[in-house]
Amino acid sequence: MKNEVMGGSRMTGFIFNIRMKCFLAAFAGALVVSLAACGDATLDANFVPENVDVIMVTDERGLGDMAFNDECWEGCERAADEFGINVYCIEPESSEMYASKINEAVGMEPKLIICSGADMEYALMDIAAQNPEMKFAIMDTNEIGDNVAGITFRDQDGAFLAGIAAAMSTESKIVSFIGGEQSVVADAFQYGFSAGVATVASDIYINTQYVGSTTDTDAARMLARAHEALGSDVIFQAAGAAGIAVIEAV
Structure with missing residues (x-):
């Protein structure tokens, strides 16, 4: 079985990594007027x-x-x-x-x-x-x-694209979302990912769980391995620093 992890440094176009960069590049442009000197x-x-x-x-x-x-x-x-x-x-x-x-x-x-x-x-x-x-x-x-x-950011939009990619990549018809702490922001990632998967196919099962922390790498690693054991061949993580353990686990 091939296993793929979306999020973190292995998905270079992933919105989680570029959301702040996009904002600050534009925001700095607005600031330059008052900071020109x-x-x-x-x-x-x-x-x-x-x-x-x-x-x-x-x-x-x-x-x-x-x-x-x-x-x-x-x-x-x-x-x-x-x-x-x-x-x-x-x-x-x-x-x-x-x-x-x-x-x-x-x-x-x-x-x-x-x-x-x-x-x-x-x-x-x-x-x-x-x-x-x-x-x-x-x-x-x-x-x-x-x-x-x-x-604020439309995090669900980037996650939606990740969901489409996951649905087009999965062979087992089982994909996973692993979040950090459950929150409005994390839920937006989950919602967008699930919607993206459903857009491609209705018969793909989405296994969704939260680590409960954005720093607990041990818990994130165990969760990722459990999802892999249950058949997920694509895992989308939005778990902060804990997400690195998700990538390493699979």
């Missing part, structure tokens, strides 16, 4: 530039999550390189630190603060209201204030 780019996340233009505040997973934080920071680096802006990253160690770290970013007086996690919304809401002169952006959240840009 900036100096050389700063690419090191650990270096604090004298004049920061854009600060990214990660969620508690931080950089190295092989998911949204890394993608967002890669976009910031690209913007720094292409538009000569200074970017900086702040990494809260827990969700309890969101408010203090966003306030830390505010104190550095950048032109824009980007929060990469939807679960940062409530912490950001009050801070944005207290700092109406500051501009903020937050991922996977609708706009929550006059000075906050809510950035």
Whole structure:
């Protein structure tokens, strides 16, 4: 049986890897008007530039999550390189630190603060209201204030194409979706994938499960092997860092 894994680094066109890049490339273009006078780019996340233009505040997973934080920071680096802006990253160690770290970013007086996690919304809401002169952006959240840009993505569209590819590739007529933590975003991937499969054929069984974590590689690996044992010859993963274990398992 041939086994294929979609998602992560092995599917180069997969929307999960390009969603942030597409946004930030366009977003940086909009920023260039106000940042045209900036100096050389700063690419090191650990270096604090004298004049920061854009600060990214990660969620508690931080950089190295092989998911949204890394993608967002890669976009910031690209913007720094292409538009000569200074970017900086702040990494809260827990969700309890969101408010203090966003306030830390505010104190550095950048032109824009980007929060990469939807679960940062409530912490950001009050801070944005207290700092109406500051501009903020937050991922996977609708706009929550006059000075906050809510950035959402049609993740289901890329997953739909992956579903079509899976349906056209499967020989066993069994395919799998493995998500990380169940959420609105993860469910969008699952919904799109299932719809794509159904578009091609109605007799393909879709085995859907969530790891329950985006970092538990052991659980993800066991889940992938279980799906393979049950006959899945194509697995579509949207499980963050845990998804690497899915790829390695099969």
